[in-house]
Each structure stands twice: as structure tokens, then as C-alpha cells.
Amino acid sequence: MSSEVPDPHDVDAQSVETVRIEDEMEQSYIDYAMSVIAGRALPDVRDGLKPVHRRILYAMHELGVTSRSSHRKSSSIVGETMGDYHPHGDSAIYDTLVRMAQDFSMRYPLVDGQGNFGSMDGDPAAAPRYTEARMAAIAEELLEDIEKDTVDFVSNYDDRLQEPTVLPSSFPNLLVNGSSGIAVGMSTNIPPHNLGEVIDATVELIDNPEATVEDLMEHVKGPDFPTGANIVGRDAIYSAYATGRGRIRVRAEFEVEEWKANRERIVITELPYQANKARMVERIAEDVNEGVIEGISDLRDESDREGVRVVIECKRGANVDVVKNTLLENHLERTFGVINLALVDGQPRVLTLKETLEEYIAHRKEVVRRRSEYDLNEAEERAHILEGRLKALDNIDDVVDLIQDSEDRDAARAGLQTQFDFSEAQAAHIVRMQLGSLTSMESTEIKDEYEEVTAEIERLEAILASESALFDVIKDELLEIKDEYDDDRRTSILEDQGTVTHEDLIPxxxxxxxxxxxxxxxxxxxxxxxxxxxxxxxxxxxxxxxxxxxxxxxxxxxxxxxxxxxxxxxxxxxxxxxxxxxxxxxxxxxxxxxxxxxxxxxxxxxxxxxxxxxxxxxxxxxxxxxxxxxxxxxxxxxxxxxxxxxxxxxxxxxxxxxxxxxxxxxxxxxxxxxxxxxxxxxxxxxxxxxxxxxxxxxxxxxxxxxxxxxxxxxxxxxxxxxxxxxxxxxxxxxxxxxxxxxxxxxxxxxxxxxxxxxxxxxxxxxxxxxxxxxxxxxxxxxxxxxxxxxxxxxxxxxxxxxxxxxxxxxxxxxxxxxxxxxxxxxxx
The missing domain is CATH 2.120.10.90 (DNA gyrase/topoisomerase IV, subunit A, C-terminal)
Known part of the structure; x- marks a missing residue:
């Protein structure tokens, strides 16, 4: 007789399925890839956010950490986000929060940070226990009306709470702030743009659905980077907007100054987007020491809170054009590869400028429609209550006697419904009314409110009955945001004089x-x-x-x-x-x-x-x-x-x-x-x-x-x-x-x-x-x-x-x- 004790967990399988290992691996990899693509790496075309960005902003909204509140410890925001919506580690959440607060990373930062949130030199942000944050005012525009059933909600990871699948997004955030990310087998790299230009193009497309990319480029001149600098050439911009892909040359802003007799210096005041200033200065110094760049006598970084200022002093008699062109070839010019890839209905798609705006307009149309339906229901319910109050005021003595003679509230509600033909909601409201609301002044206020609510119902019904009226609402709201947040373009566009070649470096x-x-x-x-x-x-x-x-x-x-x-x-x-x-x-x-x-x-x-x-x-x-x-x-x-x-x-x-x-x-x-x-x-x-x-x-x-x-x-x-x-x-x-x-x-x-x-x-x-x-x-x-x-x-x-x-x-x-x-x- 065997002395082995059977393992209680060792039970026979109820069913065994034979599969080819390559098929199982293929399907498992596809499932993993789609999880990364949809759940982490790619932004949604509608609000321009990845899940982690969306969850941070929604967590701050739920916490009440708005632009009108005081700043909250970043560790608190990270903890709430991780505990309620994004259980993927605090470092990933904090890194995202930091980036949303950096004015050199985001064209319109969505987080108002207080403390050390890093620098253009590649310095990391301070630990989350040392920094504080709150939503920026423009971020609230992404969440506006979220409580009015404007977007779908799903259960969070542990089914305790509900979270939005997308934000209402009152402006085209995908183009305004751009996005970057690497998924499985694909990547996205969308440059930021000027808010006013994007809104003008959106309004143009609403008014003229047949508008071409060229028509939209009358408004959107090109990317507008938070660090300024210059885009060289318009052809690459058009290619990126017309196809969804392109390579844009971005050149630092600098000027040549005379500062001593027969001596000149190059002063850099703006850098290409995502350039590491400290590393750039270090590499220039290395090239000077190794003889790759000749004619430089001194190099120093004089940047401060007011902006970038890197000074490169040339030797006496040096050919400043050669120095300048050498710097352009090796350090001051870089390529931004545009890949306008985003999720459309949960699937990754490379989009043109027009397609991106069309998808946003379709989203905004749905948001305004759902909001209008929500507001209409609310207004109709309020009008119904007001109608009951007015009817009660017209029969005030009989109503009061009926309530006084009733044994309890339930009997009073039933009596009102039977004797005066009130609805259940109206009867319940009248029973809860205070005696003070029976004055003649209160009666006048109820009539005025009823007229306002009736007018609002007519407005909302008109919006829902007419697509043009609905689009007018979208345009008006977009233009209001433009008036509130628009600013001047930072990135200039230079005519393409050709790339800097080796010949340009030779006097x-x-x-x-x-x-x-x-x-x-x-x-x-x-x-x-x-x-x-x-x-x-x-x-x-x-x-x-x-x-x-x-x-x-x-x-x-x-x-x-x-x-x-x-x-x-x-x-x-x-x-x-x-x-x-x-x-x-x-x-x-x-x-x-x-x-x-x-x-x-x-x-x-x-x-x-x-x-x-x-x-x-x-x-x-x-x-x-x-x-x-x-x-x-x-x-x-x-x-x-x-x-x-x-x-x-x-x-x-x-x-x-x-x-x-x-x-x-x-x-x-x-x-x-x-x-x-x-x-x-x-x-x-x-x-x-x-x-x-x-x-x-x-x-x-x-x-x-x-x-x-x-x-x-x-x-x-x-x-x-x-x-x-x-x-x-x-x-x-x-x-x-x-x-x-x-x-x-x-x-x-x-x-x-x-x-x-x-x-x-x-x-x-x-x-x-x-x-x-x-x-x-x-x-x-x-x-x-x-x-x-x-x-x-x-x-x-x-x-x-x-x-x-x-x-x-x-x-x-x-x-x-x-x-x-x-x-x-x-x-x-």
C-alpha cells in the first residue's frame, strides 16, 4: 500500500483541449499587443489622452484638485490615481504627472505644478512627496460637463468605481498638446500645435466639410513647439498633414552679435523641441576640444528662469558663417518625425490633419448631443415640478386643508394626486414645500423661473432637432476657449534654403x-x-x-x-x-x-x-x-x-x-x-x-x-x-x-x-x-x-x-x- 499522501490540489481537469503551440503563441501575442496599443501607448483621437493621463485628470477632478483649489501633494494625487484607477506603479503615474506640468514638454500644460518638476537640461523632478500640483485651468475644459452623461463610463479595475472611457474634451487636445508613445510594432509622434490655429481650422471644417488639407493649412501653419525654435521648409509640413507621416526639420533660434572689435558671438535663445540643453552644450564643447569645430574661444550657458541663453564666442578673425553652419549640421538642427497615429474606435490609424479634426468633430458632436439631451431631461423635470407648484398656488387653500387633514405624508401625496391630478413627483414636491414658499413674491419667482426653463427647453429641442444648430453650439464653445486661452505662435517657419551640407561649412x-x-x-x-x-x-x-x-x-x-x-x-x-x-x-x-x-x-x-x-x-x-x-x-x-x-x-x-x-x-x-x-x-x-x-x-x-x-x-x-x-x-x-x-x-x-x-x-x-x-x-x-x-x-x-x-x-x-x-x- 502506498504511503504517499495525495495532493488536495491535484485534481483531474474537466476538459483538455489540444492546440498548436504556434497558434496559441500568435493569439497570445496579439492579445498582448492590443492591450499595449489600446491600454497604454497610444492616445485616443477624441481627447488626445492615453489612459494614464485620463485617469490622473479624472482622479484630480474627483478629489476636487482644480485650478481654483489649493495645490495638493503629488504623492497624494499619485496614490489616489493608483489606488482607484491605474494600478500600474507609482513611478509611471508620477512621470506622467510631471510631464503634464512641464512647460517645455507641453504646449499647454494640463497640470499646474509647484516645486521642482525638472528642466530642459534633463534634470529629474523632485520626489512626489516634495512637489505639489493641481489641475491647470485649461485641463478643466477637457472634463467640462463630464457629469452630464456626455461620455461612457466603465468599471475600474476592481469594480468599485466608474471611470470615463474618454473625456468630453472641449478642444482638440490631440493636436494642441501632441503625443508620443511606442506600442508593439508601431509608434506615435504627434507634434503640438497652437490652440487658436487648431480651433480656427476646426471651425473651418465644420463650416466647409469639403475643405482640403491646403484649406486647413491656411489656419494651421505648422507645429508650434513649446520651446519655440524654427521649422525649416513647408513641404515637409504639408506631407505630414496630407499623409499622416513626415520628417520636419527643426532649427534652434540664434543670432550673431558683435561684442568686441573684430569678434563675434553666436547667442542661442530657443532650442528644438525635446532637445537636452546641457547635453548639447557638452557635445559642442567636446567637438571644440577634438578640433571638429574650429574658431570657438568660449562656450557658456547663461540660461535662467526667463529663458534659454547659450553664448558661443568666436575667436578673433574666425569665419562665423563656418562656425554657424558646423553647429547647425551637428547640434542646432534636428528632425522631428511626425507619425499621426491614434486610436479610432479602439483601432490604431494613421490620420491626416483633416481626418484628425473630423474625428474630433464627430466626438464633440456626440458630446454636445448627449449633454443637450441630459439638460433637456433636467429642464423638463424642473418644468414639470414648477407646473405643479403653480397649480398648487392656484388652489392653495384646498391644498393646505388636504395636507392638514391627512394622517401622514404618504396619505397627503395620495390625496393630492387623486383630488388635484398631480403627478407623483409633483405631489411629493408639494408635500415637502415650506410655508414660506407660499408668499406672493415666491409665486412671482416661480413663474419667472418657469418661463426661463420653458425657453431653455425650446433652445435644447432646437439644438437636438437641427444639426446646424448643434454645430453652432460647438463653434461658439470652441471660440470661447480660443478667446480664453489663445496665445501667440512660438515656432517660426523658415523657407527651406536646403539642408546644411559639408560644403556650407567651408568658407x-x-x-x-x-x-x-x-x-x-x-x-x-x-x-x-x-x-x-x-x-x-x-x-x-x-x-x-x-x-x-x-x-x-x-x-x-x-x-x-x-x-x-x-x-x-x-x-x-x-x-x-x-x-x-x-x-x-x-x-x-x-x-x-x-x-x-x-x-x-x-x-x-x-x-x-x-x-x-x-x-x-x-x-x-x-x-x-x-x-x-x-x-x-x-x-x-x-x-x-x-x-x-x-x-x-x-x-x-x-x-x-x-x-x-x-x-x-x-x-x-x-x-x-x-x-x-x-x-x-x-x-x-x-x-x-x-x-x-x-x-x-x-x-x-x-x-x-x-x-x-x-x-x-x-x-x-x-x-x-x-x-x-x-x-x-x-x-x-x-x-x-x-x-x-x-x-x-x-x-x-x-x-x-x-x-x-x-x-x-x-x-x-x-x-x-x-x-x-x-x-x-x-x-x-x-x-x-x-x-x-x-x-x-x-x-x-x-x-x-x-x-x-x-x-x-x-x-x-x-x-x-x-x-x-x-x-x-x-x-x-
Whole structure:
């Protein structure tokens, strides 16, 4: 016999049901999700509240903690709410109460808080035992007439009390105060709006049910955040209102002030909604310390109870526009993602602006109808009683005698009903009447009240009989609330000037770009280099490493798009600001980090795309004397890996590039001092993959040094510079036109003193020249410093080049672009 004692709780199940576990899990998850969606996370479209908000306000209403009462300890309000309506923990209730009291979280706070309720710096509120609260006046408008059977009630969690399923909501709170929440598989993020604008749009929709979103936006300009700031662009607002979803850019309000000589500061006075001010200041400071933001000397938060004030002082000479744009890109602008998701008949729906207001109007229509029915019943009951009192007054002696002769109240009520045909309610009221109410003055007051009640019945019946009359009541009440609580819009709307791009953070300035044979590259402000007289030595412009040498220097604006042609016949597109800015003595950065260059490939010519016009050509010349023209439009879209500009035969290299228009003469110069001039039409336009045609017949050991273009009316001179620093200017008219592929004419003597030709350029007297040596010396001077002489001459000293150095590159800054003062003589 077993000694085990049976467990009294271990009983056989009455029924066993077999289910698939995936089906059970699916249904259980759906039940859980809907519980979260409807019971916690999403607001009701009618009153704009989640259950916890609604229960807090209703608990305060029941406690009598209104705007006219004294403040009550927050812990008391939280306790009553938790004990009677919301048994989900005090911290969740208190956090909600705190948010409803924060004027930086709610556009129109629903709770009037007293004590520490947190700050924009992310500081938490004090414990509920230290703070006090009461309803704000506007919150009472949400509960107005709740006792008149305007909304449905359900049992609370323990069936002791009744709570409302929704509040009457005398204004469209969902749009006015917005809402945010994360449910299961969905979220809502509705921005707050200006009360007056929303009410005007609601009235407009009542008057014109066919109104479009555009019509409603005549009233609702856009979200109106409690922290002010600016919304950038109207298209995103329209998208959010028309579809229920959108991404709105919100930008801080700030201004640039001059506060000392040559110094400016940026003062931030309004922040984007839900921004943490302290964290923002901390991150700006981190970026300043790490060099992400340059030009800031001091940063401090001067905010107080009056408002936000963050001061950012700029260094002397700093470009405040760059500082401002960097701050905008990283700190002062954020995106508010609008998801207008709310519960409609208990189901989540994404709503447009019009649909949101339609749902509110339908709710308000039902509230006013039910309230009118309630008031009508009350008025009819009162009129019925007054009719009995008047009838009793008309028969006062008989009524008094009957009551006196009755044994008790019940007998008196029965006698009145039988003898005078009073209803039960009238008879009961007459029996309770005091003798003092039988005076003639009291009789007059009863008649006056009866007339008032009768008029009220007629008014209520008219409202219930006519939809237009009912809508008039809704509109009048909305406009009364607008008159009481409306205020000025806080958030401004700016026209969209485009997003802040990296380019906006770079000041527009002219720079020198230096490239070396080993593909090191950098840019330097032109202002770092002053003018010198002809024959100067220049100053250090780059510190090249042993075995490397400078190959190219050119002027560009930081915002220019550049076409970089290489010796391998490839072309790359580059924005000047993408080249790192470095000091004069810096070596530069390897170009392979900027351009996808092959080993041994280096840049030999640069074309600024601003030089392109319609029907223009990129004309190229190779070291072996080939020349080709390709339409400029061919280079519009260039891959990051580059594209072919010209096909080269083995051993050949691309040397120089110029932009022509089909009507020019081409001038090709060689290292041994020969030049040839011919009509560019002798070179037919061809595709990028073509090699080109012969341009000049080279002598043994010679190679092409450069290319220039001219025309018959050109009064410019051809500047020729040799590698040993000598050069000359000769009028282009001195070079007669020949047929393509000739030997050409002697341009300059390339003896031991001069060395081979390094570059040729077409210049005017007012142009500026920039010469750079292989060892990194750079010099600026005017073309007018160089004498104009004939062909086949020696030239004069242009740049004092050491015996171990040589001129590597020459660039021309055209007249009107150069900022050179009168040149100084001597060397530096």
C-alpha cells in the first residue's frame, strides 16, 4: 500500500483541449499587443489622452484638485490615481504627472505644478512627496460637463468605481498638446500645435466639410513647439498633414552679435523641441576640444528662469558663417518625425490633419448631443415640478386643508394626486414645500423661473432637432476657449534654403593647391603669400621629402569643381575643399586618400569646370606631340574611380589641357623651345577613347612642355618659363599660323643657362603669376614685371632657383581675380 499522501490540489481537469503551440503563441501575442496599443501607448483621437493621463485628470477632478483649489501633494494625487484607477506603479503615474506640468514638454500644460518638476537640461523632478500640483485651468475644459452623461463610463479595475472611457474634451487636445508613445510594432509622434490655429481650422471644417488639407493649412501653419525654435521648409509640413507621416526639420533660434572689435558671438535663445540643453552644450564643447569645430574661444550657458541663453564666442578673425553652419549640421538642427497615429474606435490609424479634426468633430458632436439631451431631461423635470407648484398656488387653500387633514405624508401625496391630478413627483414636491414658499413674491419667482426653463427647453429641442444648430453650439464653445486661452505662435517657419551640407561649412576663399610627383597634395590660403618682384626666391610653400618633387601648383576657389587630368590619360573630378588645408611647411596628404590613382599616376593638368560654357571643348596635348579635342559635356558625370580622357600609346603621357570653343588657334610649346600655332579646327572633335592626331613634329630628344590657345584679336602674350627660372613674354601675334604637324618656330633659347621649357601660358599685363619649384619654393608676381620681347631670345630671371632645384609649375591668376598689392622687390 502506498504511503504517499495525495495532493488536495491535484485534481483531474474537466476538459483538455489540444492546440498548436504556434497558434496559441500568435493569439497570445496579439492579445498582448492590443492591450499595449489600446491600454497604454497610444492616445485616443477624441481627447488626445492615453489612459494614464485620463485617469490622473479624472482622479484630480474627483478629489476636487482644480485650478481654483489649493495645490495638493503629488504623492497624494499619485496614490489616489493608483489606488482607484491605474494600478500600474507609482513611478509611471508620477512621470506622467510631471510631464503634464512641464512647460517645455507641453504646449499647454494640463497640470499646474509647484516645486521642482525638472528642466530642459534633463534634470529629474523632485520626489512626489516634495512637489505639489493641481489641475491647470485649461485641463478643466477637457472634463467640462463630464457629469452630464456626455461620455461612457466603465468599471475600474476592481469594480468599485466608474471611470470615463474618454473625456468630453472641449478642444482638440490631440493636436494642441501632441503625443508620443511606442506600442508593439508601431509608434506615435504627434507634434503640438497652437490652440487658436487648431480651433480656427476646426471651425473651418465644420463650416466647409469639403475643405482640403491646403484649406486647413491656411489656419494651421505648422507645429508650434513649446520651446519655440524654427521649422525649416513647408513641404515637409504639408506631407505630414496630407499623409499622416513626415520628417520636419527643426532649427534652434540664434543670432550673431558683435561684442568686441573684430569678434563675434553666436547667442542661442530657443532650442528644438525635446532637445537636452546641457547635453548639447557638452557635445559642442567636446567637438571644440577634438578640433571638429574650429574658431570657438568660449562656450557658456547663461540660461535662467526667463529663458534659454547659450553664448558661443568666436575667436578673433574666425569665419562665423563656418562656425554657424558646423553647429547647425551637428547640434542646432534636428528632425522631428511626425507619425499621426491614434486610436479610432479602439483601432490604431494613421490620420491626416483633416481626418484628425473630423474625428474630433464627430466626438464633440456626440458630446454636445448627449449633454443637450441630459439638460433637456433636467429642464423638463424642473418644468414639470414648477407646473405643479403653480397649480398648487392656484388652489392653495384646498391644498393646505388636504395636507392638514391627512394622517401622514404618504396619505397627503395620495390625496393630492387623486383630488388635484398631480403627478407623483409633483405631489411629493408639494408635500415637502415650506410655508414660506407660499408668499406672493415666491409665486412671482416661480413663474419667472418657469418661463426661463420653458425657453431653455425650446433652445435644447432646437439644438437636438437641427444639426446646424448643434454645430453652432460647438463653434461658439470652441471660440470661447480660443478667446480664453489663445496665445501667440512660438515656432517660426523658415523657407527651406536646403539642408546644411559639408560644403556650407567651408568658407569660399581662393587657395593654392600643390601636388607632388609622389602624389602628395594640399591646399593653402593665397593670403599666406605676398607679392614679390621678378627674380625673387619666393618662400616655402611645401616641404617635400627626399626623392619627391613638386609637379603642379594652381589657384582655385574652395567651392570649385576641378577636373584633374593625369599623365596616364585619366580624368577625376574633385571639389577643392576635399583637398586638406595645411600650412606652408607641411608635406601634404597622399592623393590616393582623395583620388583613386594608380601607382605611378600623377596629376599633370587641372581644369576648373567653371570655365566650361556651351559647345566648348577640352583640348589635350601629350608629351609625344599628339593633340585631341573632346566635347566638354563628355566630362559631366565622372565616376569616383575616374574615366578615360585620352588613350595613350606606350611611353606617352598627357601633359597639358586647355578649354577651347572651336574657333581658337592652338599653341604647342616643346621643352627645347619650339612652338607651333595652328587652327584648332584642324583637330576634329573625337571621343574620350581616341588617341588624337599629331600636333607638332618633334626633334629627337624633344617633348611637349605645354599648351595655350589664342585667336586673331588676342593681344595677350605667350609667357614661357624655363626650368632654371628664366622666362619672357612674347606677343602671340608674333607666332604665325601654320599647318598642324609642322616643326614650328623657335620660341626661346634653351641653353645651359635657361634649361628646358617648364611651362607656357597666355597672359595679360594685369595677370598674376604663381611659380613653384620642385623643392617647394613658391612665388607670386605680376606678369607686368616681365618684359615683352621677341621670339628666339634668352629671357630674364623670373625666379631665383637654386642649382639643385628647378621650376616645376606655373599658374596664372587672371586680371580681376588677383588680390595682389604692388609687388615688393627683393628676396625672402
Amino acid at each position: 569660399q576663399e581662393d587657395v593654392f593647391v600643390v601636388m607632388t610627383e609622389d602624389d602628395y597634395v594640399k591646399r593653402m590660403p593665397i593670403a599666406n603669400f605676398e607679392a614679390q618682384g621678378r627674380g625673387g626666391k619666393g618662400i616655402i610653400g611645401a616641404d617635400v621629402k627626399d626623392g619627391d618633387r613638386v609637379t603642379t601648383v594652381f589657384r582655385a576657389n574652395t567651392h570649385d569643381y576641378l577636373l584633374c587630368f593625369t599623365n596616364h590619360g585619366q580624368v577625376y573630378q574633385l571639389k577643392t575643399y576635399e583637398i586638406p588645408e595645411m600650412g606652408r611647411t607641411a608635406r601634404g596628404k597622399s592623393a590616393v586618400n582623395i583620388l583613386d590613382l594608380d601607382p605611378g599616376e600623377n596629376i599633370t593638368a587641372i581644369v576648373d569646370t567653371d570655365a566650361f560654357g556651351e559647345d566648348e571643348y577640352v583640348t589635350m596635348v601629350t608629351r609625344n606631340g599628339y593633340v585631341k579635342r573632346t566635347a566638354g559635356s563628355t566630362f559631366d558625370n565622372i565616376l569616383s574611380t575616374g574615366i578615360i580622357a585620352a588613350s595613350l600609346e606606350e611611353g606617352d603621357e598627357l601633359v597639358d589641357v586647355d578649354v577651347t570653343d572651336g574657333s581658337k588657334d592652338l599653341v604647342i610649346a616643346t621643352e627645347q623651345g619650339m612652338t607651333i600655332r595652328f587652327d584648332e579646327e584642324e583637330v576634329r572633335a573625337m571621343g574620350r577613347n581616341a588617341r588624337g592626331v599629331n600636333g607638332i613634329k618633334l626633334q629627337e630628344g624633344d617633348a611637349v612642355a605645354g599648351l595655350a590657345s589664342t585667336d586673331e584679336d588676342d593681344d595677350r602674350a605667350l609667357l614661357t618659363v624655363t626650368r632654371n627660372g628664366y622666362g619672357k613674354r612674347t606677343l602671340l601675334s608674333a607666332y604665325r599660323t601654320q599647318s598642324r604637324y609642322g616643326k614650328g618656330l623657335i620660341d626661346i633659347k634653351t641653353n645651359e643657362r635657361n634649361g628646358p621649357v617648364a611651362a607656357v601660358k597666355a597672359v595679360t599685363e594685369a595677370d598674376e603669376l604663381v611659380m613653384m619649384s620642385e623643392r617647394g619654393q613658391i612665388m607670386r608676381t605680376r606678369a607686368s614685371e616681365i618684359s615683352t620681347v621677341g621670339r628666339n631670345t634668352m629671357g630674364v630671371t623670373l625666379m631665383d632657383v637654386d642649382s639643385s632645384d628647378a621650376v616645376a609649375s606655373v599658374d596664372v591668376i587672371p586680371e580681376g581675380v588677383s588680390d595682389l598689392e604692388e609687388p615688393e622687390s627683393g628676396q625672402e
